[in-house]
Amino acid sequence: xxxxxxxxxxxxxxxxxxxxxxxxxxxxxxxxxxxxxxxxxxxxxxxxxxxxxxxxxxxxxxxxxxxxxxx
Numbered sequence: 001x002x003x004x005x006x007x008x009x010x011x012x013x014x015x016x017x018x019x020x021x022x023x024x025x026x027x028x029x030x031x032x033x034x035x036x037x038x039x040x041x042x043x044x045x046x047x048x049x050x051x052x053x054x055x056x057x058x059x060x061x062x063x064x065x066x067x068x069x070x071x
Contacts, residue, residue: 001039009034009043014052014068022067024058 012032017023023031025040034040044066047053056065 001036001042005039006042006046009039010046013040013043013066014047017053017066017068022056022065024063024065026063028066 009032012034013028016028016031025037025044028034029037029040032040034043044053048055052069053066054069056067057063058065
């Protein structure tokens with residue numbers, strides 16, 4: 001995994017979230033076809049650092065729900 005891979009994954013995550021209101025991390029991994037959880041969380045970190053996403057714990061506390069921050 002390198003910075004280019006993380007950037008491309010972040011773009012895929014952003015696109016998936018742009019099409020949906022909010023998605024769980026498991027859904028994001030499946031929709032974006034990102035191979036590993038490390039890669040997914042690196043992409044989420046990238047988007048979080050840019051202030052583009054927000055996180056919420058799911059109702060059953062088994063997943064994290066991610067959504068775009070609307071500006």
